[in-house]
Amino acid sequence: MSNRTEEILLYMPDRARGAIGNVVDIVSDSLVELRFRMGRPLMAITLGGQYVVTPSGSLSPDASGAYIVSENDIKHIFQAICDNSVYAYTEEIKQGFITIAGGHRFGFVGRAISANGVIEGFREISSINIRIAHEVIGAANNIMGSIVSGGRVRNTIVISPPNMGKTTLLRDIARQISNNGKKVAIADDRGEIAAVYRGVPQNDVGINTDVIDTAPKGEAIVLLLRSMSPQVIVSDELSTASDARAVLQAFGTGVSVIASAHGDNLAGVRNRDTLKPLFGCGGFELAIVLSRENGEVVADVSEI
Amino acid sequence: MRVSQLDSLINALKALDLSVSYSGAKLSDALNEIYCSDSVIENMFVKTADYLRRDKGLSVKSAWSRAERESETGLYLSDEDIAVMNGFIYSLGGSDRENELKNIRAALARLGVLYGEARDSAVRCERLYKSCGFLIGAMAALIFF
Numbered sequence: 001m002s003n004r005t006e007e008i009l010l011y012m013p014d015r016a017r018g019a020i021g022n023v024v025d026i027v028s029d030s031l032v033e034l035r036f037r038m039g040r041p042l043m044a045i046t047l048g049g050q051y052v053v054t055p056s057g058s059l060s061p062d063a064s065g066a067y068i069v070s071e072n073d074i075k076h077i078f079q080a081i082c083d084n085s086v087y088a089y090t091e092e093i094k095q096g097f098i099t100i101a102g103g104h105r106f107g108f109v110g111r112a113i114s115a116n117g118v119i120e121g122f123r124e125i126s127s128i129n130i131r132i133a134h135e136v137i138g139a140a141n142n143i144m145g146s147i148v149s150g151g152r153v154r155n156t157i158v159i160s161p162p163n164m165g166k167t168t169l170l171r172d173i174a175r176q177i178s179n180n181g182k183k184v185a186i187a188d189d190r191g192e193i194a195a196v197y198r199g200v201p202q203n204d205v206g207i208n209t210d211v212i213d214t215a216p217k218g219e220a221i222v223l224l225l226r227s228m229s230p231q232v233i234v235s236d237e238l239s240t241a242s243d244a245r246a247v248l249q250a251f252g253t254g255v256s257v258i259a260s261a262h263g264d265n266l267a268g269v270r271n272r273d274t275l276k277p278l279f280g281c282g283g284f285e286l287a288i289v290l291s292r293e294n295g296e297v298v299a300d301v302s303e304i
Numbered sequence: 305m306r307v308s309q310l311d312s313l314i315n316a317l318k319a320l321d322l323s324v325s326y327s328g329a330k331l332s333d334a335l336n337e338i339y340c341s342d343s344v345i346e347n348m349f350v351k352t353a354d355y356l357r358r359d360k361g362l363s364v365k366s367a368w369s370r371a372e373r374e375s376e377t378g379l380y381l382s383d384e385d386i387a388v389m390n391g392f393i394y395s396l397g398g399s400d401r402e403n404e405l406k407n408i409r410a411a412l413a414r415l416g417v418l419y420g421e422a423r424d425s426a427v428r429c430e431r432l433y434k435s436c437g438f439l440i441g442a443m444a445a446l447i448f449f
Contacts, residue, residue, distance in 0.1 A: 010360040017361075075398070076363065084356055084364050084397035085331040087324055087404040121400060 005031065007102035008130060013076040016042070019067050022057025032163070034130040038074050041066030078125050081106045093121045095214050103133030103195030103202030133195055135203045139165065140172040143288060146301045153177055153232050153256040155283060157304075159263045160290030165297050166260040167192050167236055169290070171203055173258050174234045178206020185230035187220035188213040193236055218242030225253055232256045241274045251282050265289055266302065279304060305380035307426050310419040312340035313381075313389060314412060316349060321408045324401060331364065331397045332356040344378035347371075352393075365394040382422075388414045 005024045012020050023044050024031060033045040034053075041063045042053040051059035052066045060066065081098045082089045092098045096119075097107040110125040140147075147156050156173075158166050171193050178184040184206055188194050194201035194211040201211055210228045212220040217235055221243075224230055233250050235243070238259050250257050263269040266287045270279040278284055289300045316338045323334035335353035340346035351371035355362055368390070372379075381389070392411035399407060 012361065076361075079363065079398055080361050082397070083330045083332065083360075085329075085334075086398055087401040088328045088330050090328075090401065093400075123400075 005102075005132060007100065008034070008104055008132070011077055011080040011100065011106075013073050015070070016067065016073055019053055019055055019057035023053055023059065026057070026059060029134060031132050032134075033132065036069045036074060036077065036128040036130075038069055038071055038126045040069060042069050074125050074128060077106070077128055078108060090121065091214070094119065096122070097191065099191045099195050099197055099202070099213075101197050101202065103135075103197065105131040105133070105191060105195065107131065131192070133202065134168065135171055136165075136168050137175070137204065138172065139168050140176055143169075143299055143301055144173070144176055146286060146288075147173060147258070148177065148180070153182060153258070154285045155251065155256055156258045156286040156288060157238075157269070157278075157284045158258075158260040158288045158290065159266060159269050160260075161262065161264060164290040164292065166290060169288070169299075170234055170236055170258060170260055171205060174209060174232075175204050175206040177232055177258075178208040182208065182231045183229065184209040184232045184234060185224040185228045186211045187215070187217050187224060187233065187235040189215060189217045189220060190236065193234065216242070218246040221246035221250060225250055225255060230255055232258060235259045237262060238275060238278070244274055244278055247278055248283075251278075257284075264291075266304070270304075306382065306385070307419065307422045309342050309345055309380055310385060310415060310422055312342035312345040313385075314415050314419060316340055316345065317392075317408055317412050317415065321405060321412070324404050324408065328401070344375050348375050351375075364396045364398075368393045382418075385415070385418055385422075388418065 009017055009021055019042070020034065027044065027046045030047040031044060032047060035043040035045065044051050044053050044059060051061060052063050054060055054065050055067045079086065081100055086093070089098060096109065097105050099105050107129040108122065108125050109127050110122040112119045113121045113123060147154055158169055160166050174184050174186060174193065186193050186205060186209060188196070188211050191213045193203070194205045194213065195203050196211055196213045201209070205211065210224065210230070212224060217238070218240065221233055221235060224233060233255055235247070235257070236259070238244065238247060238261050247257050247259065261269045261275060266289060269275060284304050287302050287304050289302070291298055291300065319338050320334055323329045323337070332353045335349045338346060338349040348371045351374060352364070352367045355367035355370055356364065388411065392407060395407055
């Protein structure tokens, strides 16, 4: 079991700790998520598929003999990730996730408390989703030669469907650019690239990198341009017009942008109304499309 | 001693109220910064904070129970005092700011009543001892003179 996954066990109720420890031992680095849903089977999502966890910690394809998540399990985990100080985590609770040491992200939902159509927080948490942090140092080795050309970082967009490793790739790109002397700034709205915990990125994003996390991407990018004088901005999952406006502003100031977007191919993404403006002159120059072939993730690099 | 320890508990909860209201300090930090005139009570909070810091998965209830067991010999609180305190502590840290403050202030109100009763009882006992002392003195005077 890696040290990073051991960190998750600290937050588990006694009743579940043994089972989860066994799951982690069995699937090791292929564990992607653990899902706790009140009154329902504990689930483990791995690179190989989705399984039900039994009380002994073995993985089963069906729900018979499953470990059933109790209300106390959910309460224990939620209080533990809030350091027994739920009152001190108002902003994180509004966001719907908390990142712990090691970079693992605990997302939660339940009965929402809203005001004026905006979710202010949750009570009666009913589901917790633990996304296990995995970083792959060197994931971008084969494509760095295309991204950095003549000392200049080219505006690059990484495109793929979910769970292909976009974020893992972005992270390693940021790390390599940063460690090669460029000032990198990351707009990390979901806390998945750097996984900042108490001000320290839990993932290696390079020594020359500044991070804004849990802020809306568009505002974060503009603020980074103003305050951190970056040479490169990295952002995950561009989707809205606000995201696009902020990226255009970065292009306009000569800052290189490395970003990602959901999609199956370049044509689909560049024809999206909100993202079209980013593919004109002075915009993205390079597209990296990720797909799966024979069980392996393949990166197709093309000029735009 | 009971009066003094109840007074310390009340001051500790007032300090906690300020922490939650203004600084939003995490519970282990807030408990560690509680200073009481009674060292046994202060120590319970400090120990609870220490257990919470050292063991991420430990509940407030478990940490406080451990600290309470270790302080048993120096505690002069009544069973009712302990029940009120434990009831409050076991729910500590599990609510948003508004409800956390409500819990703290509800516990303060209950402890305030217990403190008032304890102080009145202490005053009555003091009067009784003084009266007994006077009576014993008067009897001695009658017997010997």
